[in-house]
Amino acid sequence: MPIKISLRTIDNQLQQKVREISGQNFNKCYQCGTCAGSCPMVEHLTATPRKLMALLQMGQKEALESANTHWVCASCHTCMVRCPRGLDITAIMEALRQVVLRQNINRIEPSNLQPEEVIDLPQIAMVSGFRKLTG
Ligand code: SF4
């Protein structure tokens, strides 16, 4: 889907929050695509990590909110290790999640899980999911 970019669509507050929480300067990204080429989850992402960096640089809140990238990211750190600009992309993913979760907006709602799902799901996976996807 095309993204319309103008001064009106730039969200400086979001950029600032992600910088503060992650401690990372995403403006250092020069769009080489190494992170996207290395990511084991890439086929499940609606936007690659490279694209996410571009959206952050342009402060495109709406496009960032509609991407599933930071939720699907497995926090494997491969992108961070390989980024030639030394960006901790995993920390940026975490910051993007925190921006949402700190508003008490859960990505998954534990109370909506069906009893059969609770029985089937490994407990460690549930706890890990709750820690990552709930505020
Ligand atoms: S590897 Fe680093 S510099 Fe290259 S696109 Fe990804 S974040 Fe940007």
Ligand code: SF4
């Ligand atoms: S940390 Fe996330 S974005 Fe980076 S390579 Fe791993 S799964 Fe992909």
